[in-house]
Amino acid sequence: xxxxxxxxxxxxxxxxxxxxxxxxxxxxxxxxxxxxxxxxxxxxxxxxxxxxxxxxxxxxxxxxxxxxxxxxxxxxxxxxxxxxxxxxxxxxxxxxxxxxxxxxxxxxxxxxxxxxxxxxxxxxxxxxxxxxxxxxxxxxxxxxxxxxxxxxxxxxxxxxxxxxxxxxxxxxxxxxxxxxxxxxxxxxxxxxxxxxxxxxxxxxxxxxxxxxxxxxxxxxxxxxxxxxxxxxxxxxxxxxxxxxxxxxxxxxxxxxxxxxxxxxxxxxxxxxxxxxxxxxxxxxxxxxxxxxxxxxxxxxxxxxxxxxxxxxxxxxxxxxxxxxxxxxxxxxxxxxxxxxxxxxxxxxxxxxxxxxxxxxxxxxxxxxxxxxxxxxxxxxxxxxxxxxxxxxxxxxxxxxxxxxxxxxxxxxxxxxxxxxxxxxxxxxxxxxxxxxxxxxxxxxxxxxxxxxxx
Numbered sequence: 001x002x003x004x005x006x007x008x009x010x011x012x013x014x015x016x017x018x019x020x021x022x023x024x025x026x027x028x029x030x031x032x033x034x035x036x037x038x039x040x041x042x043x044x045x046x047x048x049x050x051x052x053x054x055x056x057x058x059x060x061x062x063x064x065x066x067x068x069x070x071x072x073x074x075x076x077x078x079x080x081x082x083x084x085x086x087x088x089x090x091x092x093x094x095x096x097x098x099x100x101x102x103x104x105x106x107x108x109x110x111x112x113x114x115x116x117x118x119x120x121x122x123x124x125x126x127x128x129x130x131x132x133x134x135x136x137x138x139x140x141x142x143x144x145x146x147x148x149x150x151x152x153x154x155x156x157x158x159x160x161x162x163x164x165x166x167x168x169x170x171x172x173x174x175x176x177x178x179x180x181x182x183x184x185x186x187x188x189x190x191x192x193x194x195x196x197x198x199x200x201x202x203x204x205x206x207x208x209x210x211x212x213x214x215x216x217x218x219x220x221x222x223x224x225x226x227x228x229x230x231x232x233x234x235x236x237x238x239x240x241x242x243x244x245x246x247x248x249x250x251x252x253x254x255x256x257x258x259x260x261x262x263x264x265x266x267x268x269x270x271x272x273x274x275x276x277x278x279x280x281x282x283x284x285x286x287x288x289x290x291x292x293x294x295x296x297x298x299x300x301x302x303x304x305x306x307x308x309x310x311x312x313x314x315x316x317x318x319x320x321x322x323x324x325x326x327x328x329x330x331x332x333x334x335x336x337x338x339x340x341x342x343x344x345x346x347x348x349x350x351x352x353x354x355x356x357x358x359x360x361x362x363x364x365x366x367x368x369x370x371x372x373x374x375x376x377x378x379x380x381x382x383x384x385x386x387x388x389x390x391x392x393x394x395x396x397x398x399x400x401x402x403x404x405x406x407x408x409x410x411x412x413x414x415x416x417x418x419x420x421x422x423x424x425x426x427x428x429x430x431x432x433x434x435x436x437x438x439x440x441x442x443x444x445x446x447x448x449x450x451x452x453x454x
C-alpha cells in the first residue's frame with residue numbers, strides 16, 4: 001500500500017503522462033516505472049522530470065522509463081495501474097454499451113465470488129501459464145510411450161532419448177515454474193518464489209541432517225512450493241513496509257530468502273509433504289479400491305462441479321499427481337464428462353426438428369470432440385435441461401471405464417480426443433470415450449426434452 005508521498009508521486013505522474021487515454025501499459029522493474037504511451041513529446045518528458053521524487057526519465061524506443069528507486073517504484077506503479085483501471089471502468093460504464101449484458105455478467109460474477117471459489121480460482125491461476133508446457137511435454141511423452149511399445153528395440157536411439165528429454169522438461173523444472181508463478185499471482189516478486197522453490201528442490205538438501213534425519217529434496221512437490229511462495233510473498237510485503245527505501249533493494253530480498261527459506265525447510269516442506277502424501281494416497285486408493293464405482297461417481301458429478309465453479313480445486317491435485325507418479329489418474333475420468341456432453345448433443349441433433357438448434361449443435365460439436373465443452377453446455381444441453389442430465393450419465397459411464405483400467409494422463413489442460421495421445425492406455429481411453437458418447441446419446445434419447453420453437 002502506498003504512503004502519502006508515494007501516492008502523491010503516482011498521482012502527479014499519472015496526470016502528466018496523460019492518464020489512461022495516453023498510457024497503453026504500465027509495468028515496473030526494481031527501480032523504474034516503465035510505460036508505453038500513445039503520445040510522447042519533449043513537453044511530456046520535461047513535465048515528468050519535474051515531478052518531485054523522480055530521479056530521472058529515459059526515452060527507450062517504444063518504452064518510457066521513469067527512475068524512482070528501489071522500494072518506491074512498486075508502490076507508485078501499483079497506484080498508477082489502479083488509476084488506469086478505474087478510469088477505464090468509468091469510461092466503459094459511461095458508454096452505456098450492452099448495459100443488460102454487463103449487468104447479467106456482473107450478477108453471475110458476484111454469485112460465483114464466494115471466498116471458497118475465489119480461493120480455488122486463485123490457486124488454479126498459478127498453473128494456467130504452465131498449461132501449454134504440460135500439453136506439449138505430455139503429448140510428447142504419451143506418443144513416445146506408444147511408439148516404444150511398438151518398437152522397444154529403439155529405446156536407446158539418440159533421437160528417442162532426446163525426445164524423452166523434451167517430454168520430461170516441464171516436469172523436471174516444474175517446482176521452479178510453479179514457485180515463480182505463485183509469487184506473481186500472490187502479488188510478490190516472482191524470482192523470490194522461484195528461489196524458494198529451488199530451495200525445496202535442491203539436491204544439496206540431502207547432505208543436510210536435522211534431528212538425525214537427512215532432509216529430502218523435493219518433498220511435498222508443488223504443494224510445498226505453493227505454500228512456501230505464499231509465505232514468502234506475505235513476508236516480502238511486510239518487509240517493504242518496515243525496511244527504509246534506501247535499503248529496500250538489498251535487505252528485503254535477503255531477509256525474505258533467509259527467513260522464508262528457513263521456515264520452508266523447517267515447517268512448510270514437512271507440512272507440504274504430509275498434504276502431498278495424503279492427496280496422492282487418497283486419489284490412487286479411491287481409484288484403485290473403488291474402481292469403476294469411483295469413476296462413475298466422479299465422471300457423473302464433474303459437470304455439476306464445473307457449473308458450481310469448484311472444479312478449479314482439481315488443478316493443483318493433477319499437477320501433484322503428475323509430479324509424484326508421472327500421470328494423473330483423475331483427468332481421464334473427469335474428461336469423460338465432456339464426452340458424455342458430445343453424446344447427449346448428438347441425440348439432440350438427431351431428435352430435434354428445430355433448424356436453429358440443429359445449426360447450434362453442428363457448430364459446437366467439432367470443438368466438443370476436441371475437448372472444449374462450453375459451447376455445448378451453454379448452447380445446447382443446459383438450456384434444454386434433461387440433455388444435461390443425459391450428459392452426466394454418459395460421463396459417469398465413461399468415467400467408470402477409465403477408472404476400471406486405471407488410465408493415466410501425463411498432461412493437463414486438454415480433454416476429448418486430443419487427450420488420448422497423452423495417456424498411458426490409448427485404446428482403453430478411446431473405449432471410454434466411445435462408451436461415454438453412446439451412453440450420453442442413449443440417456444438423452446430416453447429422457448427426451450422439450451423441442452424449442454423456431
